[in-house]
Amino acid sequence: MDPTLFESLIPVGGDTPVPPIARHPAHLVGNTPVLWIDEPFAPPGRGFHAKLEGANPGGIKDRPGLHMIREARCRGDLAPGAPIVESSSGTLGLGLALAGLTYGHPVTVVTDPGMEPSMVRLLTALGAHVDQVAAPHHDGGWQRARRERVAELLADVPGTYCPDQYHNPDNAAAYRPLAAELLAQLGRVDVLVAAVGTGGHSAGITSGLRERCPGLKLIGVDAVGSTIFGQPAGPRLMRGLGSSIHPSNVDYDAFTEVHWVAPGEAVWACRQLARRHYASGGWSVGAVALVAGWVARTYPTGTRIAAVFPDGPHRYLETVYNDAWCREHDLLGHRPAPEPDEIAEQDECVVTGWTRCSRVRDPLGRKAAAKAGAR
Numbered sequence: 001m002d003p004t005l006f007e008s009l010i011p012v013g014g015d016t017p018v019p020p021i022a023r024h025p026a027h028l029v030g031n032t033p034v035l036w037i038d039e040p041f042a043p044p045g046r047g048f049h050a051k052l053e054g055a056n057p058g059g060i061k062d063r064p065g066l067h068m069i070r071e072a073r074c075r076g077d078l079a080p081g082a083p084i085v086e087s088s089s090g091t092l093g094l095g096l097a098l099a100g101l102t103y104g105h106p107v108t109v110v111t112d113p114g115m116e117p118s119m120v121r122l123l124t125a126l127g128a129h130v131d132q133v134a135a136p137h138h139d140g141g142w143q144r145a146r147r148e149r150v151a152e153l154l155a156d157v158p159g160t161y162c163p164d165q166y167h168n169p170d171n172a173a174a175y176r177p178l179a180a181e182l183l184a185q186l187g188r189v190d191v192l193v194a195a196v197g198t199g200g201h202s203a204g205i206t207s208g209l210r211e212r213c214p215g216l217k218l219i220g221v222d223a224v225g226s227t228i229f230g231q232p233a234g235p236r237l238m239r240g241l242g243s244s245i246h247p248s249n250v251d252y253d254a255f256t257e258v259h260w261v262a263p264g265e266a267v268w269a270c271r272q273l274a275r276r277h278y279a280s281g282g283w284s285v286g287a288v289a290l291v292a293g294w295v296a297r298t299y300p301t302g303t304r305i306a307a308v309f310p311d312g313p314h315r316y317l318e319t320v321y322n323d324a325w326c327r328e329h330d331l332l333g334h335r336p337a338p339e340p341d342e343i344a345e346q347d348e349c350v351v352t353g354w355t356r357c358s359r360v361r362d363p364l365g366r367k368a369a370a371k372a373g374a375r
Helices: 003-009 062-075 091-103 117-125 141-156 169-173 176-186 200-210 263-277 283-298 323-328 366-374
Strands: 034-037 048-052 084-087 107-111 129-132 191-195 217-223 257-261 305-309 355-357
Touching: 034 176, 034 263, 034 283, 048 176, 048 283, 062 091, 062 169, 084 091, 084 141, 091 107, 091 117, 107 141, 117 129, 169 200, 176 200, 176 305, 191 200, 191 283, 200 217, 217 283, 257 283, 263 283, 283 305
Parallel strands: 048 305, 084 107, 107 129, 191 217, 191 305, 217 257
Antiparallel strands: 034 048, 257 355
């Protein structure tokens, strides 16, 4: 790639825009950049726009961390100075640490041994207390074990508040500004590709975008071994997407289709992003890039695709970007197939690699049950 092609795009001297001065770290959240991604995921001219949420101080979940705590305080659910406790694999913990600093609350993050030691040290440095469960629940895995520990801590200290990111509608509402940013940056969005964990950012961004882009297609990206879209629970190396529970924030009706991605495929995508585009991240970023590249290759030319990259690479230096760790888990050399496998129903078979399904439904049938009850 010839660097002289881009020299005219680099602001020099007095043409350089001066960013505003933030008076508080919370003011650094939002207005994240968008980067064009093409090769090797798609041919030149047929790429996608990556929303780089890793440019927030702690990642994408700075947005709901601040929003959920602000709304809880406004409603009176969270008293001034009262403790906050929540289950997190890491990124929301950073957002809550920022919210605790902003609004004056002690924060406890309940996690499990899968949290990277660097993330534990960072959360501690930011003033959060990290409470780590010792064993997975026999039925609901690590997530259920963490949530049961949260319940214990809530019972121990009256007045403690749990945002409950999996079921709190304020989680999804926090992402409406992100939708507005995408519209300001891109003008329109035809396809949104988003990882699904708690369901917050896929639901909130889609709701905001569809007010201006009613024909928007939403493609969800899940992890192999996740139960969100009807697959059986299984061991999951990938953190930040997928779940062993069924969060009510997942808006199943909003999805056009869902893709499942395996860890080795995500590692390949993460490393290609880093080498080719100087922008990468963790498991969610790699999985989303893989799927967004497929969309760019297969949808009509001119389709405007936005892909949400939730974080940056730094917390994954000892996993995704560590050759020894990846070899130990047989994650190297797994170049994905050019096309995903396809199944007609979400629970048709157990998926073990990149697979798509264009019929999305709530595996628990909650909306159908609610409609029946209303009748």
